[in-house]
Amino acid sequence: MKAIVYTRYGTTDVLELKEIDKPILKDNEVLIKVYAVSINDWDLGLLQGDLINRLINGLLKPKIKILGSDVAGRIEAVGKNVKKFQPGDEVYGDLSGSWGGFAEYVCGRENALALKPVSMSYEEAAAIPQAAMLAIQGLCDKGQIHSGQKLLINGAGGGVGTFAVQIAKLSGVEITGVDSSGKLDMLRSMGFDHVIDYAQEDFTKNGKCYDLILDVKTNRSIFNCARALCLNGIYVTVGGSMGRLLQALLLGPWISIISKKKILVVSLKQNKDLAYMNELFESGKVKPVIDGPYKLDEVPKAFRHFGEGAHKGKVVITIEHN
Ligand SMILES: NC(=O)c1ccc[n+]([C@@H]2O[C@H](COP(=O)([O-])OP(=O)(O)OC[C@H]3O[C@@H](n4cnc5c(N)ncnc54)[C@H](OP(=O)(O)O)[C@@H]3O)[C@@H](O)[C@H]2O)c1
Numbered sequence: 001m002k003a004i005v006y007t008r009y010g011t012t013d014v015l016e017l018k019e020i021d022k023p024i025l026k027d028n029e030v031l032i033k034v035y036a037v038s039i040n041d042w043d044l045g046l047l048q049g050d051l052i053n054r055l056i057n058g059l060l061k062p063k064i065k066i067l068g069s070d071v072a073g074r075i076e077a078v079g080k081n082v083k084k085f086q087p088g089d090e091v092y093g094d095l096s097g098s099w100g101g102f103a104e105y106v107c108g109r110e111n112a113l114a115l116k117p118v119s120m121s122y123e124e125a126a127a128i129p130q131a132a133m134l135a136i137q138g139l140c141d142k143g144q145i146h147s148g149q150k151l152l153i154n155g156a157g158g159g160v161g162t163f164a165v166q167i168a169k170l171s172g173v174e175i176t177g178v179d180s181s182g183k184l185d186m187l188r189s190m191g192f193d194h195v196i197d198y199a200q201e202d203f204t205k206n207g208k209c210y211d212l213i214l215d216v217k218t219n220r221s222i223f224n225c226a227r228a229l230c231l232n233g234i235y236v237t238v239g240g241s242m243g244r245l246l247q248a249l250l251l252g253p254w255i256s257i258i259s260k261k262k263i264l265v266v267s268l269k270q271n272k273d274l275a276y277m278n279e280l281f282e283s284g285k286v287k288p289v290i291d292g293p294y295k296l297d298e299v300p301k302a303f304r305h306f307g308e309g310a311h312k313g314k315v316v317i318t319i320e321h322n
Pocket of ligand 1: 040041042130131134154155156157158159160161178179180183198216217219237238239240266267268269308309310311313
């Protein structure tokens with residue numbers, strides 16, 4: 001099969017299109033013929049090999065050599081302990097931990113997968129898993145979003161933000177989006193009530209307050225973010241600078257005690273809300289925003305586009321089979 005393989009950490013130059021053996025199916029896995037896969041921030045971290053990702057995937061060189069977690073495809077074969085699926089089923093899910101999605105075939109555990117609605121394209125399905133789960137778990141589980149609130153999404157034009165605005169709209173909230181100038185028109189067209197260009201304005205210093213902040217970038221001091229919350233407001237971070245995330249984890253509980261504002265960190269529960277996403281998609285309430293799709297041999301180019309932050313929504317790769 002064809003796959004995008006890397007054998008050392010580095011830039012996109014280390015990604016190579018190769019012909020390799022198909023993966024070997026274990027008893028609790030299914031073999032998926034991959035039709036689409038999307039890029040996540042975690043893939044980029046694993047490619048570049050920062051310290052945390054080296055601890056996960058090998059200190060000197062990557063143990064898992066094919067990246068790609070969010071896949072959509074058709075089941076080709078099932079292991080003998082698999083109960084939920086059968087060959088021919090169209091599925092999607094987040095395989096992070098085992099990865100392998102930038103390839104014509106990948107094996108995945110059955111509990112990492114959900115059936116793909118017929119009306120959902122493979123590209124749409126591949127865009128969903130990590131980004132939509134983070135949006136739902138950030139807004140609903142941690143953020144307890146409800147009508148009448150003022151919500152701010154920092155890093156609004158990427159994967160998480162473009163799902164979050166659509167999900168938040170269902171709760172009848174007023175939404176402000178923060179991103180770079182080139183993405184603000186898209187944000188307005190998606191339903192953001194207000195937009196902020198982060199190069200022009202610091203949302204933590206503009207004198208406004210928000211009931212709920214969903215932060216995808218976490219690049220500002222946690223104290224400043226807390227200051228941007230209204231009384232009883234909740235700040236939820238899903239990711240960003242490691243230093244700031246640690247600050248949120250360590251200082252968040254203290255800020256909550258002294259100020260009646262909550263600082264919370266999402267720890268992704270992979271694939272937990274895929275059934276809910278299927279409902280939202282089938283009722284026409286949420287539609288993934290796709291950047292691309294690119295082809296398998298264009299994965300290095302797609303990674304560069306993603307790494308430059310030039311993408312809108314989710315960067316998706318289509319895999320054609322001859
Ligand atoms: N909590 C967990 O368990 C968990 C698990 C997996 C992933 N994550 C995290 O979840 C996040 C995924 O987010 P995503 O997929 O939405 O990322 P994304 O697609 O890269 O989107 C991020 C957006 O933020 C914008 N941005 C860049 N600098 C900014 C700034 N200073 N202020 C405001 N916006 C800025 C980017 O646009 P420009 O580049 O044009 O500025 C981009 O539109 C990552 O932080 C990842 O590490 C968390």
